[in-house]
Amino acid sequence: MAWTERQQSMLQAMGLRVWSPAAGTDAQAGDEAAVPEALEPPQARAAPAAPVSAPVSAPGRAGQTADRAPAAGRAAAPAPAAIPAEAAAAPSTLRAPATGIASPVAALDWPALREAVAGCRACGLCESRRQTVFGVGGARAHWMVIGEAPGEQEDREGEPFVGASGQLLDRMLAALGVSRDAEDSEPARQVYIANTLKCRPPGNRNPAADEMARCEPFLVRQIELLQPRIILAMGRFAVQALLRTTDPIGKLRGRVHSYQGVPLIVTYHPAYLLRNLPDKAKAWEDLCLAAATAERAGG
């Protein structure tokens, strides 16, 4: 199987080695994992187009017309999946779920929301946190990454996805042609990164259901303010909370979901990928699906 230049760039960005039949040897393209022998580029497979799951909970939102051509340099992608009309358009309104923190959050602008999170004491995690971890990235970003909860380093630095998993995430995002540090770029090249929980669970324990529920309105408001064209949900707790399901990631990935009208792609958390290197190939497939979906959504 010959890899296109774009496919090779994407694999390299994720730290996957590429076998080149022309060279007859491994072409070093990374430092962590080899592509499984059976792996082929997703677009070369005979599998049907990725299915689209039903919208999760909220009614579709009034859409904005897609007005932007796909960004140059995006990763090669499989055949685009069909996206429901309400998911393919940029959202204009979101409805906060009737859980957790009271509705005043739904009226906050970015500075007020950040301030509210910084002072939040709605759950017990406020007792052990060093600081809250609000989010990072361009406020006009078309892409949004949603992870789980801050770890020790995030708690210390106040930014999501730092350290080794953050570096892997940045490489994955680079493969998509987007960056958290691209606030001066066009919105299609920007990504905003946030977690479902804004405070670190002690000892990196799993988030509790009531903590997730109490913190959720902050994330909902972030999504509402950002109005992303596509969401990349990473990790079991983030995915299950957003999609209101207990299904494992392995069962949810490979298709386009919808979060209140925004197309949502499920993939593994970078911290998991660092411990389970063979699954990087699956994550690469997820990124391909995300790239195709973003193009369809005008993002």
Ligand code: SF4
């Ligand atoms: S985790 Fe969320 S709800 Fe709990 S104290 Fe922190 S900001 Fe508030």
